[in-house]
Amino acid sequence: MATIDDRNANALGAAAGHGHDEGSYLTPKGGLITTIWDWATTVDHKKIGVMYMCAVLMMFFFGGVAALAVRTELLTPVRTQQVQQVNPETGAPVVDAAGQPVMKSVTTGQWLGSFLGAEGDSINKNNNLYNRAFTLHGAIMVFMVIVPSVPAALGNFFLPILIGAKDVAFPRLNLLSWYIYVCGSIFGVMAILMGGVDTGWTFYTPYSTTTDADYMRVVYMVLAAFILGFSSILTGLNFVVSVHKLRAPGMGWFDMPLFVWAVYATSILQVLATPVIGITLLLLIFERLFHVGIFDPGLGGDPVLFQHFFWFYSHPVVYVMILPGMAIINEIIPVHSHKKIFGYRSMAFASLGIAAVSFLVWGHHMFTSEGELAATVFSALTFLVAIPTAVKVFNWVGTLYKGSISLTAPMVYALIFLFLFTIGGLTGLPLATLSSDIHLHDSYFVVAHFHYVMMGGTIIAFVGGIHHWWPKMFGKMYNERAAIFFAIVVFIGFNLTFFTQFILGTRGMPRRYASYVDEFQFLHQLSTIGSYILGVGFMGSLAVFVHSLLAGKTAPRNPWGGLTLEWHIESPPTTHNFHKEPIVHHGPYDFETILPPGWDPKDYPVPNAEAQAAAYARALAAEKAHASHH
Amino acid sequence: MMTTEHIASSASILPSPAFPAALGDIAHNFIFKREGMGADPMAAGVSAVDSIFMYIFWISTVVFVGITVVMLYWTFKYRRRPGTIAQASPSHNTILELAWSVVPLGFFVYMFFEGFHGYISRISVPPDAIELKLTGRKWSWGVTYPNGAESPETRHVGATDVPVFYVPEGKPVKFRMISTDVLHSFWIPDFRIKVDVIPNRYTSYWFNAEKLDAHSTGTLADGTKYRDHFVFCAEYCGDLHSEMAAIIRVVPEASYNATITKWVDAVDPVELGRRQWVAKCASCHTIDGGKNTGPTWKGIFGRAVGFTDGGGHSAEEMSNPDAFANYVRESVMTPAKHIVAGYTNAMPSFAGQLSEAQMNGIIEYMKTLK
Amino acid sequence: MTTVPIHDSSSPKPAKRLPWQDYKAAHHFRNKEEEFDGVKLGMWLFLATEVLLFSGLFCAYTIFRILHPEAFANGSQYLDWRWGGLNTIILLLSSYTMAASIRNVQLQQFARAKFNLLFTLVCGLLFLVIKFTFEYTPKWSGYFFFLDPALSHYPDSGKTALGGLFHFVEGYGGKRPGVLFNYPFSSDPYEHLWWSVYYSATGIHASHVIIGMCLIYWVYRRVSKGMYGPTHYTGVEMTGLYWHLVDLIWIFLFPLLYLIH
Numbered sequence A: 001m002a003t004i005d006d007r008n009a010n011a012l013g014a015a016a017g018h019g020h021d022e023g024s025y026l027t028p029k030g031g032l033i034t035t036i037w038d039w040a041t042t043v044d045h046k047k048i049g050v051m052y053m054c055a056v057l058m059m060f061f062f063g064g065v066a067a068l069a070v071r072t073e074l075l076t077p078v079r080t081q082q083v084q085q086v087n088p089e090t091g092a093p094v095v096d097a098a099g100q101p102v103m104k105s106v107t108t109g110q111w112l113g114s115f116l117g118a119e120g121d122s123i124n125k126n127n128n129l130y131n132r133a134f135t136l137h138g139a140i141m142v143f144m145v146i147v148p149s150v151p152a153a154l155g156n157f158f159l160p161i162l163i164g165a166k167d168v169a170f171p172r173l174n175l176l177s178w179y180i181y182v183c184g185s186i187f188g189v190m191a192i193l194m195g196g197v198d199t200g201w202t203f204y205t206p207y208s209t210t211t212d213a214d215y216m217r218v219v220y221m222v223l224a225a226f227i228l229g230f231s232s233i234l235t236g237l238n239f240v241v242s243v244h245k246l247r248a249p250g251m252g253w254f255d256m257p258l259f260v261w262a263v264y265a266t267s268i269l270q271v272l273a274t275p276v277i278g279i280t281l282l283l284l285i286f287e288r289l290f291h292v293g294i295f296d297p298g299l300g301g302d303p304v305l306f307q308h309f310f311w312f313y314s315h316p317v318v319y320v321m322i323l324p325g326m327a328i329i330n331e332i333i334p335v336h337s338h339k340k341i342f343g344y345r346s347m348a349f350a351s352l353g354i355a356a357v358s359f360l361v362w363g364h365h366m367f368t369s370e371g372e373l374a375a376t377v378f379s380a381l382t383f384l385v386a387i388p389t390a391v392k393v394f395n396w397v398g399t400l401y402k403g404s405i406s407l408t409a410p411m412v413y414a415l416i417f418l419f420l421f422t423i424g425g426l427t428g429l430p431l432a433t434l435s436s437d438i439h440l441h442d443s444y445f446v447v448a449h450f451h452y453v454m455m456g457g458t459i460i461a462f463v464g465g466i467h468h469w470w471p472k473m474f475g476k477m478y479n480e481r482a483a484i485f486f487a488i489v490v491f492i493g494f495n496l497t498f499f500t501q502f503i504l505g506t507r508g509m510p511r512r513y514a515s516y517v518d519e520f521q522f523l524h525q526l527s528t529i530g531s532y533i534l535g536v537g538f539m540g541s542l543a544v545f546v547h548s549l550l551a552g553k554t555a556p557r558n559p560w561g562g563l564t565l566e567w568h569i570e571s572p573p574t575t576h577n578f579h580k581e582p583i584v585h586h587g588p589y590d591f592e593t594i595l596p597p598g599w600d601p602k603d604y605p606v607p608n609a610e611a612q613a614a615a616y617a618r619a620l621a622a623e624k625a626h627a628s629h630h
Numbered sequence B: 001m002m003t004t005e006h007i008a009s010s011a012s013i014l015p016s017p018a019f020p021a022a023l024g025d026i027a028h029n030f031i032f033k034r035e036g037m038g039a040d041p042m043a044a045g046v047s048a049v050d051s052i053f054m055y056i057f058w059i060s061t062v063v064f065v066g067i068t069v070v071m072l073y074w075t076f077k078y079r080r081r082p083g084t085i086a087q088a089s090p091s092h093n094t095i096l097e098l099a100w101s102v103v104p105l106g107f108f109v110y111m112f113f114e115g116f117h118g119y120i121s122r123i124s125v126p127p128d129a130i131e132l133k134l135t136g137r138k139w140s141w142g143v144t145y146p147n148g149a150e151s152p153e154t155r156h157v158g159a160t161d162v163p164v165f166y167v168p169e170g171k172p173v174k175f176r177m178i179s180t181d182v183l184h185s186f187w188i189p190d191f192r193i194k195v196d197v198i199p200n201r202y203t204s205y206w207f208n209a210e211k212l213d214a215h216s217t218g219t220l221a222d223g224t225k226y227r228d229h230f231v232f233c234a235e236y237c238g239d240l241h242s243e244m245a246a247i248i249r250v251v252p253e254a255s256y257n258a259t260i261t262k263w264v265d266a267v268d269p270v271e272l273g274r275r276q277w278v279a280k281c282a283s284c285h286t287i288d289g290g291k292n293t294g295p296t297w298k299g300i301f302g303r304a305v306g307f308t309d310g311g312g313h314s315a316e317e318m319s320n321p322d323a324f325a326n327y328v329r330e331s332v333m334t335p336a337k338h339i340v341a342g343y344t345n346a347m348p349s350f351a352g353q354l355s356e357a358q359m360n361g362i363i364e365y366m367k368t369l370k
Numbered sequence C: 001m002t003t004v005p006i007h008d009s010s011s012p013k014p015a016k017r018l019p020w021q022d023y024k025a026a027h028h029f030r031n032k033e034e035e036f037d038g039v040k041l042g043m044w045l046f047l048a049t050e051v052l053l054f055s056g057l058f059c060a061y062t063i064f065r066i067l068h069p070e071a072f073a074n075g076s077q078y079l080d081w082r083w084g085g086l087n088t089i090i091l092l093l094s095s096y097t098m099a100a101s102i103r104n105v106q107l108q109q110f111a112r113a114k115f116n117l118l119f120t121l122v123c124g125l126l127f128l129v130i131k132f133t134f135e136y137t138p139k140w141s142g143y144f145f146f147l148d149p150a151l152s153h154y155p156d157s158g159k160t161a162l163g164g165l166f167h168f169v170e171g172y173g174g175k176r177p178g179v180l181f182n183y184p185f186s187s188d189p190y191e192h193l194w195w196s197v198y199y200s201a202t203g204i205h206a207s208h209v210i211i212g213m214c215l216i217y218w219v220y221r222r223v224s225k226g227m228y229g230p231t232h233y234t235g236v237e238m239t240g241l242y243w244h245l246v247d248l249i250w251i252f253l254f255p256l257l258y259l260i261h
Helices: A004-012 A032-040 A045-073 A111-115 A123-162 A171-193 A215-245 A258-290 A303-337 A344-360 A372-400 A409-426 A428-432 A434-440 A444-474 A480-507 A518-551 A609-629 B004-012 B021-032 B046-077 B094-123 B253-264 B269-281 B315-319 B321-333 B356-368 C032-067 C069-076 C081-106 C110-141 C149-153 C191-224 C234-259
Strands: A079-084 A103-108 B130-137 B140-144 B154-157 B160-168 B172-179 B184-188 B193-197 B203-208 B225-233 B246-251 C143-145 C166-168
Touching (some): A045 A111, A045 A123, A045 A171, A045 A444, A045 A518, A111 A123, A123 A215, A123 A258, A215 C032, A258 A303, A258 C032, A258 C191, A303 A344, A303 A372, A303 A444, A344 A372, A372 A409, A372 A428, A372 A434, A372 B046, A372 B094, A409 A428, A409 B046, A428 A444, A428 B046, A428 B094, A434 A480, A434 B046, A434 B094, A434 B193, A444 A480, A444 A518, A480 B021, B021 B046, B046 B094, B130 B160, B130 B184, B140 B160, B140 B269, B160 B253, B172 B193, B193 B203, B246 B253, B269 B356, B315 B321, B321 B356, C032 C191, C032 C234, C069 C191, C081 C110, C081 C234, C110 C143, C110 C191
Parallel strands (some): B160 B246
Antiparallel strands (some): A079 A103, B130 B140, B154 B160, B172 B203, B184 B225, B225 B246, C143 C166
16 A cells, blocks of 8 residues: 555556647537547547447437337237228218128227328238337347447446556457447338338348348348347447556556446456357348358258357347446446445456356347247356346445435436346346246247347446446536436336336247237336336436536535545546546555545545645645646 | 135244234235236246245345334434444344345245246146247247147227137147248247247247136137236337237137137138238238338339339239239238338248149238238 | 667668658557557457468367368368378468568668569469469369379379360369359268368468568658668568468368368
């Protein structure tokens, strides 16, 4: 342990020294055109992170609109009934010569059809619109929102800062992966504008190779997923090298913030799993264009092989989606409880353990199509993945014990995460159990389960993470009461939408249905109402952020009292993050001995707080002098 | 064989927290029972599925409530007070951490083995099972009985007429399943099991429907009681995926035998054609003039038809029995050749799936639909 | 990073300072050595993703070979191990010259480095020419290049193309994957699966050869401009690693496709 003086001074990185351009990274570089060009060609990880965040939020909006379209269609089932014809002028019932009523068949409940001009047409058109809507929702949310959300947006911004680096290892590669992401999204949007695809985001063969949709649309959509995969690989590769090579002096592996650990585990998954989906999607494109027959049963190929290939990637990707969510909770809970995280090492190993086991459980998506032996083995392995997940939940709750907890907006999101993710995790158990899975597989129970994990887990953590780091990213505070209010609206809407779907699933509602039998109507309507509330909640959160940008108070360096490196630097950070290479002398969560930078010793009575504060003030003064000097 | 009432108590003998059996029943009914249909989960092995599910449900409830209560209590109790900081407390505890890793593992091992046993019992087909051939196609189910009979009965479910398949009560029944096009999945929610239906490969599905006893949902014309169960397609298969339903009708064995014998005996061509319609055509072609995926069959004999490519047949041609028969035959065997104006190329070819007699039956049946 | 002592004093000392002598690491790295290590780690990770990309194809190969052994045996008879073998030798040779060029750069032998890089480039080109002229073209169309020794095994049909450069062999062509192409000569109903795997694997490999050649050309230009030298040769080394991987994948493909019957 070094002396207190140099600890803070160094961690702050503000000692006088060589100087270069050190304005906020957000400061425009000139006129509008210059600024746009500057952002478009930037290699600054922070700007790339912000650009990713904007793109991801935009795609989240589109995916959300598709989700509301799906829920709206399910407000009522599609029904065909025989009713007596009515004379349109007199309003009298029509009878034939024999006095018998003249009947006609009437189809009702075609919501998408009536919005999009296919009302009264065959139910195929309406159902096909529904199928396109849910494919759109799934493909956008998985490939363009959840996978890049935390790693590419918040990870890009904060991973280098948290390890004390000026940038990621390969900044130009980082920019390239952003452009690849945009390019992939454009292919996806193009497929949608051409009319969309109806394959489902899983592209199961032989449906995806034979469906009659316009020939090239499916190819474009698959190509979009293929290209987005490359973006994901490059981001992951960049992070792995950054964590290995760019950690600040004094930061050993077990001194890293847990956010870094979890993003590191995620990156390994991205690098190792994505190539397999790459070759699978490539073969799918060959199959669609040339009918090569590898997945086509009509040509001796094997459609179940596609499922194996697909899930070999897509299961690890489930953890690519959830681990970064956990990563954010790892930061929010200790910072807002001012408490060392419980079980640091078991948290780090749990992240790696989840990453490792996730490669061995892909077969649990196929209990109803694979052999008994495979199903049994995959079921057993699946339970293994539950252990590190449970450990993480217990550790988070354990961190609260004897803490000093402030119920800020990020903390509310973290608690919502714990609530929803616990439900999501526990409902995974009957799906891992063979006998109950063959009932629940491909039912609404599965839909509800993965929404609790993916949305209640990752998206809630992502939104919570934005609340946590917003002051740092943009230098503005937001209205916390409003933020908490909308967090609660989201919470209520979410549970109303998806808890009902658990019950629908156990009672026998299959997924991807444009209609349903009468018995399910009440629960479906509750779910639809919930989805509208959810939409209102998210739009409200967006309004809070817009208000913050326009009229928010200036944020201090350290609004929450965190100890990790980002709280030592300006809000928003300067172009090179640190004025001098930081040297790390304390762990990321040593709240019981270290005075958080910028905090008053009277409010935070740790041993030697006064001396720490004095050292901090000196360092700040030195930095000010340094800044005015240039 | 356990019925619903026993499921809760079977769960309570497991190492799960004690709870009143009545509460267990309420939870079980809430989770699994659909209102209106009236069908209880009645097949061999169902209680095993339900009991492991309810076991997991109660353990999960206890864990979830525990976590939530502790979380909220601590959040309240240790709320921030100005001028104080977090109290010193251990940042890890090896014994505690080991405990909460190993104890869940114990429960998981139990769940895995219970699930495994239930699964094996559900997929091992008894040798004496009656074997029915089941075909899944976009978007209907077809069943061929051992005597060659096919079901002529339908029930209106949702937007389409779906076929009704009779099965005997208390006897193991096996479906040998295959798909003619894309993946489907055969799911009877009341029997708690589904199996994928795959092109080019047979898969099997079996169940043993429980005796009717008091649980019937309707009465046949001859007064025999029956019980209906829904069949759903659970693997996404395209436009009418949500309409790809069927009814499994459990009847006494004598009634089952009589019914399938009746179906196969001396069928006149019109009736044979109607059965083909039920099994293969009803999901897309109505017989009452309603619009669906394909043109309605009502009045098709003698109705002029135009194609998307500009061609077509006049009303005179369509009234000529030979020309009409050729038109129908061509439409069934090579549906993509001409598309009726106003429709899309959605119909699969039925080449090789219809005998000459069945083909003729369809043509004769169409002629009767004035 | 290993520092290489400069033994070779025979090469002429450059008169003016070359760019590599003034090379500085990017600002977020502490020094050149750390940057080199970082780039190398990144490259190895990237190579791992490439291996995994091909592993999907190897998987498909294994599964379909087990399911339809006769189809694979029949199909592989159409491949001539001599062309595959020649291509293997060419790629091995190119790997050697690629490795040599790295050494040359480290020793400041820039002329030799440039020669070796060009030689590697030519080998890559030769590989592709053999692949397309002697392997793909006859199988697709039935037209053999007139120098192809395999031509002597077949009766002369008398049909030629491109001024006698290509000779048609009756009944040979049409071995392309997929039902979109005519496929009349299979002796096994599943033989198209073999061709699908063959064309997917070799086609994706060929695209890697092309990417590798572009990289080598890029490095060649930079060596010409004096961007690389004993203290900074990251680009040459990484291109070398990539080229070795391309070679290595072929080393696996060659026996699987050409030698096992």
